[in-house]
Amino acid sequence: MTAQARHDLARQALGVLAVLLLWHLAAQAVLGSYMLSGPVAVATYLAEHHALIGRALWVTVQNAGWGFLAGNLAAILLVLVVALLPRMRVIVAAIALVVFCLPLVATGPVLRVLYGPGPGPQITLAALSVYYTTFIPLLVGLRAAPASWFDLMRLYGRGAWTTFVQVRLMAALPYLMAGLQIAAPAAFLGAMVGEFTGAERGMGVLSIRAMRALDVDATWAIALVAAAVSMLAYGAVGALARRLSHGRPDILMATAPERARGNAMLRGAGLAGVTLLVVLALWWVAMEAFDLSRFFAKRPDDLWRFLVTAPGAEGNRAALWAASSQTLVQVVPGYLAGLALGAVLAMVLVLVPWLAGAVLPLAIALRSVPIVTTAPLIVLALGRGSAGTITIVAVMTFFPALVACIQGLRQAPGQALDMMRIYATSPLMRLWHAQIPAMLPAFFAAARMSVPAAVLAVTVAEWLATGRGLGALMAMTASTSNYNMLWAAIVVVAAGSCLGYALVAWLERAVFSRVAPEQLRG
Amino acid sequence: MAEAMSPPGPDIICTEVAKTFGDAPAQVEAVAPLSLTFAGGQMTALVGPSGCGKSTLLRMIAGLEPPSEGAIRMGDESPQAMQRKGALAMAFQDASLLPWRSVQGNVALARKLARQDADPDAVAGMIARVGLAGFEQARPAELSGGMRQRVAIARCLVTQPRILLLDEPFGAVDELTRARLNVELPPLWQASATTCVMVTHSVREAVALADRVIVFSSRPARVVGDIAVPDASRSDRVAQLALVDQVSAALSRGWDETGPEARQAAQ
Numbered sequence: 001m002t003a004q005a006r007h008d009l010a011r012q013a014l015g016v017l018a019v020l021l022l023w024h025l026a027a028q029a030v031l032g033s034y035m036l037s038g039p040v041a042v043a044t045y046l047a048e049h050h051a052l053i054g055r056a057l058w059v060t061v062q063n064a065g066w067g068f069l070a071g072n073l074a075a076i077l078l079v080l081v082v083a084l085l086p087r088m089r090v091i092v093a094a095i096a097l098v099v100f101c102l103p104l105v106a107t108g109p110v111l112r113v114l115y116g117p118g119p120g121p122q123i124t125l126a127a128l129s130v131y132y133t134t135f136i137p138l139l140v141g142l143r144a145a146p147a148s149w150f151d152l153m154r155l156y157g158r159g160a161w162t163t164f165v166q167v168r169l170m171a172a173l174p175y176l177m178a179g180l181q182i183a184a185p186a187a188f189l190g191a192m193v194g195e196f197t198g199a200e201r202g203m204g205v206l207s208i209r210a211m212r213a214l215d216v217d218a219t220w221a222i223a224l225v226a227a228a229v230s231m232l233a234y235g236a237v238g239a240l241a242r243r244l245s246h247g248r249p250d251i252l253m254a255t256a257p258e259r260a261r262g263n264a265m266l267r268g269a270g271l272a273g274v275t276l277l278v279v280l281a282l283w284w285v286a287m288e289a290f291d292l293s294r295f296f297a298k299r300p301d302d303l304w305r306f307l308v309t310a311p312g313a314e315g316n317r318a319a320l321w322a323a324s325s326q327t328l329v330q331v332v333p334g335y336l337a338g339l340a341l342g343a344v345l346a347m348v349l350v351l352v353p354w355l356a357g358a359v360l361p362l363a364i365a366l367r368s369v370p371i372v373t374t375a376p377l378i379v380l381a382l383g384r385g386s387a388g389t390i391t392i393v394a395v396m397t398f399f400p401a402l403v404a405c406i407q408g409l410r411q412a413p414g415q416a417l418d419m420m421r422i423y424a425t426s427p428l429m430r431l432w433h434a435q436i437p438a439m440l441p442a443f444f445a446a447a448r449m450s451v452p453a454a455v456l457a458v459t460v461a462e463w464l465a466t467g468r469g470l471g472a473l474m475a476m477t478a479s480t481s482n483y484n485m486l487w488a489a490i491v492v493v494a495a496g497s498c499l500g501y502a503l504v505a506w507l508e509r510a511v512f513s514r515v516a517p518e519q520l521r522g
Numbered sequence: 523m524a525e526a527m528s529p530p531g532p533d534i535i536c537t538e539v540a541k542t543f544g545d546a547p548a549q550v551e552a553v554a555p556l557s558l559t560f561a562g563g564q565m566t567a568l569v570g571p572s573g574c575g576k577s578t579l580l581r582m583i584a585g586l587e588p589p590s591e592g593a594i595r596m597g598d599e600s601p602q603a604m605q606r607k608g609a610l611a612m613a614f615q616d617a618s619l620l621p622w623r624s625v626q627g628n629v630a631l632a633r634k635l636a637r638q639d640a641d642p643d644a645v646a647g648m649i650a651r652v653g654l655a656g657f658e659q660a661r662p663a664e665l666s667g668g669m670r671q672r673v674a675i676a677r678c679l680v681t682q683p684r685i686l687l688l689d690e691p692f693g694a695v696d697e698l699t700r701a702r703l704n705v706e707l708p709p710l711w712q713a714s715a716t717t718c719v720m721v722t723h724s725v726r727e728a729v730a731l732a733d734r735v736i737v738f739s740s741r742p743a744r745v746v747g748d749i750a751v752p753d754a755s756r757s758d759r760v761a762q763l764a765l766v767d768q769v770s771a772a773l774s775r776g777w778d779e780t781g782p783e784a785r786q787a788a789q
Binding site for chain 2: 149154157167
């Protein structure tokens with residue numbers, strides 16, 4: 001070991017000790033308040049219950065692993081469909097988004113009825129929470145090759161298949177690995193949410209039990225183990241990616257918005273209409289094909305009766321509306337605060353580089369933690385009011401935004417920055433004129449992907465803790481078998497998420513066509 | 523050597539070839555209708571101001587860009603037919619190597635794409651002839667810019683093409699490397715009597731390498747000079763300088779004719 005390596009190791013060890021000490025002191029300060037459990041208490045709990053935690057962890061890891069496999073396989077198949085039928089790209093991507101926006105906390109109970117006992121729902125939820133973050137970068141990756149590589153294939157009279165095998169597939173590999181890396185902790189999150197919604201075994205079950213029993217030590221120990229396993233999975237896939245790939249994509253999922261052709265509003269409305277029709281048809285066909293009981297497997301026409309024509313429909317609509325507005329006032333401020341904090345902190349770190357060295361590794365590590373699995377902690381710390389929920393949403397949005405914005409700020413061309421330095425411009429001027437414009441694609445990519453994540457966070461928090469909003473409505477209707485309302489809530493959440501995503505995409509295009517029209521894809 | 527005995531490559535015949543990009547009113551005329559014949563087995567250099575459309579002409583010859591008007595034949599065949607026969611090769615301004623393939627892998631890929639048998643000896647021989655023996659297993663990222671261009675040329679030549687198109691192949695390397703590549707590599711294709719068309723910015727390079735230099739005006743490309751380079755001038759420095767002057771004069775005529783002042787005067 002070199003002197004430098006020894007020095008680094010010593011510094012890291014010191015850092016870990018400092019964090020442990022701070023944690024211990026903080027725990028001492030709030031002793032007896034049901035908020036924070038110290039490192040000693042957590043270690044004691046883990047030592048005493050290692051067999052229990054080990055068994056639960058094994059169950060959850062298995063579920064997450066199967067879900068990881070199934071979800072990523074589905075993503076790859078979807079991308080193959082798009083590669084073979086390029087005209088289908090927009091509609092397949094839209095349907096993929098709708099499915100990704102289905103609220104896990106509600107699909108969980110529905111799947112529970114469908115599958116019966118066993119790990120089916122957990123695995124399905126894990127798959128549902130990973131496929132989209134693999135699908136999107138892979139879609140970008142298949143198109144991410146210099147034009148001359150495609151020219152080379154055509155020069156020898158070769159067609160789409162050879163191009164696919166020789167160029168697209170290999171060019172997409174780094175993007176696939178980037179997607180898989182994000183998917184690893186996401187699969188763990190999906191499996192845990194699946195276990196929240198009525199499983200018999202696993203980390204999610206232990207977590208819920210500990211929180212309900214106000215067992216602070218257990219809640220902390222379980223959340224920390226879940227976080228550590230997620231980080232480990234993230235790191236392991238990252239290491240594998242570095243071994244396999246010839247390069248990393250610069251910005252994850254920062255696909256430039258497409259240049260509007262013709263009337264953008266009309267095209268958007270057309271796409272929304274077609275997507276709606278296809279989704280309704282798929283929904284209905286799936287229910288009929290498996291001959292699922294109308295008691296719990298509601299069809300579109302059941303919901304129409306429930307919300308429009310049946311007696312009492314007005315009351316149903318009012319209940320749904322009340323829950324939706326309760327959720328909206330929590331998710332919007334949390335989402336905006338998380339995004340803004342992430343962007344602002346990224347800018348501060350660029351202006352104060354020595355701070356970045358300290359904060360960035362921590363931020364990247366924490367980004368891999370599925371925040372929702374630590375939701376019980378935030379509920380313990382901040383109580384069951386709005387503050388806790390908004391914080392969970394903000395934290396869920398904050399880390400991806402921070403990491404994306406830092407990556408984006410670094411995309412500022414070095415020569416442009418040098419040119420400004422020659423005129424002795426202030427760092428703020430450089431930030432404004434070169435770095436913030438370079439940050440925008442990454443920022444908007446994070447903003448778009450954070451919409452479903454924020455909705456997931458708010459519904460889980462409501463479901464676990466606050467007893468208000470759509471999350472609580474879904475929990476209550478699932479336990480009272482009011483499946484009409486449950487399905488109605490699923491539709492509202494999915495539609496709301498897609499609408500939010502579309503809104504951010506529209507904003508993105510508007511901003512780009514104003515400040516950087518050359519970046520729009522033609 | 524086998525290719526030294528092969529018959530010269532076919533003539534490339536462009537008849538009233540024109541290219542416009544985009545739709546009215548934002549239409550851009552890249553190449554005005556042009557009729558040109560590139561003699562088989564000869565090296566023709568295309569020079570002209572940046573963005574004049576000479577690369578577009580080269581891409582049309584390669585069959586990568588359909589002409590808006592007119593037709594291109596190679597002997598009796600279309601560019602597409604030549605593509606399918608594996609008889610075309612092109613070097614791009616950046617080497618355009620696939621980063622996940624080794625030097626050997628990149629060169630071998632061309633034979634595979636051209637539906638030729640995987641001839642490891644031919645591949646190794648070509649790599650050695652461009653001066654990269656010992657680097658067969660290196661990845662493009664481990665090579666210098668000049669070495670990457672050597673690989674690109676090896677990839678072009680390993681299929682023994684009838685037509686070789688060079689789009690500023692040495693444009694992205696430094697002056698010294700470029701001078702060396704210009705001395706070492708052209709004999710490789712001159713020996714095989716391939717029909718060559720090269721786009722370049724460098725008047726000296728054009729005169730040094732080509733049998734004929736065609737000078738284009740600013741966009742849309744029109745021929746403002748067509749200068750034959752006699753073989754005798756290769757060893758005659760005075761004759762070379764005279765040719766460089768001649769090409770340069772044609773180039774500046776091309777500028778003057780279409781410059782802003784000239785356009786104002788015409789209106």
